[in-house]
Amino acid sequence: MDKKIHVVALAGGVGGAKLADGLSGILEPDCLSVIVNTGDDLKLCGLQICPDLDTVCYTLAGLANPVTGWGRKDETWEVFSEIQKLEGPDWFKLGDHDIAFHLARTNLLDSGLSITETTKILCRKIGVLNSVLPMTDSSVRTIVHTKDGRDLGFQEYFVKENCEPVVTGFTFKGMSHAVPTEAVINAIENADLVVLCPSNPWVSIDPILKLPGLREKIQKKVVVAVSPIIGGKTIKGPAAKMFLELGLLPGTIEVAKHYLDFLSGLVIDAIDHDDADSISAAGIIPLVTGTIMRTKEDRTRLAKETIEFGLKLHPKG
Amino acid sequence: MDKKIHVVALAGGVGGAKLADGLSGILEPDCLSVIVNTGDDLKLCGLQICPDLDTVCYTLAGLANPVTGWGRKDETWEVFSEIQKLEGPDWFKLGDHDIAFHLARTNLLDSGLSITETTKILCRKIGVLNSVLPMTDSSVRTIVHTKDGRDLGFQEYFVKENCEPVVTGFTFKGMSHAVPTEAVINAIENADLVVLCPSNPWVSIDPILKLPGLREKIQKKVVVAVSPIIGGKTIKGPAAKMFLELGLLPGTIEVAKHYLDFLSGLVIDAIDHDDADSISAAGIIPLVTGTIMRTKEDRTRLAKETIEFGLKLHPKG
Numbered sequence: 121m122d123k124k125i126h127v128v129a130l131a132g133g134v135g136g137a138k139l140a141d142g143l144s145g146i147l148e149p150d151c152l153s154v155i156v157n158t159g160d161d162l163k164l165c166g167l168q169i170c171p172d173l174d175t176v177c178y179t180l181a182g183l184a185n186p187v188t189g190w191g192r193k194d195e196t197w198e199v200f201s202e203i204q205k206l207e208g209p210d211w212f213k214l215g216d217h218d219i220a221f222h223l224a225r226t227n228l229l230d231s232g233l234s235i236t237e238t239t240k241i242l243c244r245k246i247g248v249l250n251s252v253l254p255m256t257d258s259s260v261r262t263i264v265h266t267k268d269g270r271d272l273g274f275q276e277y278f279v280k281e282n283c284e285p286v287v288t289g290f291t292f293k294g295m296s297h298a299v300p301t302e303a304v305i306n307a308i309e310n311a312d313l314v315v316l317c318p319s320n321p322w323v324s325i326d327p328i329l330k331l332p333g334l335r336e337k338i339q340k341k342v343v344v345a346v347s348p349i350i351g352g353k354t355i356k357g358p359a360a361k362m363f364l365e366l367g368l369l370p371g372t373i374e375v376a377k378h379y380l381d382f383l384s385g386l387v388i389d390a391i392d393h394d395d396a397d398s399i400s401a402a403g404i405i406p407l408v409t410g411t412i413m414r415t416k417e418d419r420t421r422l423a424k425e426t427i428e429f430g431l432k433l434h435p436k437g
Numbered sequence: 438m439d440k441k442i443h444v445v446a447l448a449g450g451v452g453g454a455k456l457a458d459g460l461s462g463i464l465e466p467d468c469l470s471v472i473v474n475t476g477d478d479l480k481l482c483g484l485q486i487c488p489d490l491d492t493v494c495y496t497l498a499g500l501a502n503p504v505t506g507w508g509r510k511d512e513t514w515e516v517f518s519e520i521q522k523l524e525g526p527d528w529f530k531l532g533d534h535d536i537a538f539h540l541a542r543t544n545l546l547d548s549g550l551s552i553t554e555t556t557k558i559l560c561r562k563i564g565v566l567n568s569v570l571p572m573t574d575s576s577v578r579t580i581v582h583t584k585d586g587r588d589l590g591f592q593e594y595f596v597k598e599n600c601e602p603v604v605t606g607f608t609f610k611g612m613s614h615a616v617p618t619e620a621v622i623n624a625i626e627n628a629d630l631v632v633l634c635p636s637n638p639w640v641s642i643d644p645i646l647k648l649p650g651l652r653e654k655i656q657k658k659v660v661v662a663v664s665p666i667i668g669g670k671t672i673k674g675p676a677a678k679m680f681l682e683l684g685l686l687p688g689t690i691e692v693a694k695h696y697l698d699f700l701s702g703l704v705i706d707a708i709d710h711d712d713a714d715s716i717s718a719a720g721i722i723p724l725v726t727g728t729i730m731r732t733k734e735d736r737t738r739l740a741k742e743t744i745e746f747g748l749k750l751h752p753k754g
Contacts, residue, residue, distance in 0.1 A: 166483035166543035196515045202537030206562045209544055216533060220519030223536075226483035227526055245523045 132324020136317035142423030159262035449641020453634035459740030466566035476579035
């Protein structure tokens with residue numbers, strides 16, 4: 121495989137980070153750009169926390185906790201246990217090394233740098249050689265609307281309420297004034313292939329796609345997605361539950377429909393092989409393979425298969 | 438001694454905290470209010486840090502590091518060593534438990550509480566029963582003017598530059614718009630005695646005294662000070678160096694002069710017994726005793742002697 125193919129991956133949290141890591145292993149460092157959702161970001165106790173950026177950065181640096189998916193491996197909890205003693209906010213678990221990363225980030229942001237510049241600096245410090253690109257330097261906040269009439273910040277929904285409330289829709293606060301960064305636009309324009317990682321379509325990939333002008337740029341490219349839905353379920357996170365609550369049958373066909381206007385190919389798991397015909401009928405080429413990434417080898421293989429698949433396809437637009 | 442005497446102590450950092458701790462040990466909990474300088478406060482990496490408040494709170498709670506004076510005992514440094522790896526700001530040393538305290542504080546402030554309310558809550562959590570009162574809820578920042586023409590934030594001067602620049606004066610940014618809190622005013626009005634702790638006159642006590650209206654309140658009370666200068670030197674901190682750089686001979690006589698308009702009595706160390714006559718001549722009653730606080734017993738004894746001395750005096754005003 122040509123290691124000099126330019127790939128742009130769109131990613132949210134854990135699943136996205138794993139495929140990005142697979143891609144990172146088989147491409148030249150400067151050939152992979154990962155555009156990351158920042159709609160989940162939050163300010164907590166003064167710290168600027170970017171959960172999806174953190175997961176992608178830690179995973180690419182080999183620092184991620186392999187058990188939880190979020191946070192750092194070999195983490196310590198001195199600060200957190202003291203916060204609990206002080207009865208401070210303990211719904212969002214922050215390990216010591218993770219806190220250091222947030223403190224360093226907040227310091228750089230306070231000095232006037234953008235989140236794009238800040239992420240570039242932090243990536244360099246932890247040895248990430250790929251471009252990890254926050255989707256925007258503007259403030260966009262994902263709001264989850266729930267059936268009981270509440271509007272929750274994403275982390276409030278995801279962590280504090282453990283994804284339990286029934287969702288009725290999403291708003292991306294600040295989106296109409298937001299702009300994708302120059303780095304994001306350049307990466308897409310230079311890409312031979314755009315890969316939608318197996319991240320939540322509603323709250324990880326949609327915030328990126330909804331950035332003014334971005335979808336139009338993507339539509340000109342070959343785009344392949346790896347389905348985050350496997351056998352009607354997700355490995356992690358509430359994507360399947362969201363499909364259901366929004367009145368859609370969680371499955372690869374709904375994923376295909378979600379990206380219908382620009383998706384050329386969809387990688388689905390062997391367990392969903394029965395869906396292949398319906399996906400084809402919708403005008404999207406399916407690739408059936410193993411999509412569960414348990415090991416490093418799984419990530420690499422899936423990344424390789426996805427690229428080779430994508431390179432055979434044509435832009436939808 | 439009557440434990441129900443109402444005492445207000447004005448304090449900065451380490452020396453002030455030690456005497457406040459001595460006072461705390463001999464007075465009923467609700468009879469001691471410690472008004473603390475907040476001119477040294479800083480925002481770092483998103484954390485609201487209040488070095489003098491921290492030192493007073495930690496000392497009163499029995500959590501202070503007895504070796505350094507600042508920070509916590511039994512501290513761990515997981516976050517700090519990671520910040521150093523990330524090449525984040527490491528000039529201001531932050532231990533893990535200290536960071537937890539700052540995070541909890543920043544969270545309370547971000548929720549809309551004042552620094553007075555926040556400090557009250559945090560004191561309760563760590564078992565401090567006295568009133569620890571930030572001098573103001575307004576933002577006041579001590580600026581140190583240096584001979585080489587620079588204007589340094591206090592922690593920049595104190596920690597980053599290790600008090601090395603020659604000082605030419607001080608500005609308290611925001612002071613003209615600042616107001617002492619109601620709690621501060623009430624504490625002074627209800628006080629039987631005001632004690633100026635052995636803190637730096639220029640940068641610990643002056644910011645408190647310069648709050649609009651505060652000096653006039655103090656002038657109606659019996660005020661005794663414990664000299665921060667012992668044998669022409671300070672136990673800790675740059676007070677003696679500042680006197681010298683401002684053209685004044687560091688000694689108890691200059692301390693007496695500094696507070697001449699309202700000070701009834703000055704407690705000086707036995708080593709300075711020769712100064713007693715000059716202090717008397719200036720209209721301030723001296724008390725000569727041991728003022729170095731090495732042990733808990735030293736703090737208690739000095740506190741007791743200071744109160745008993747003060748109760749015999751009359752307001753200057």
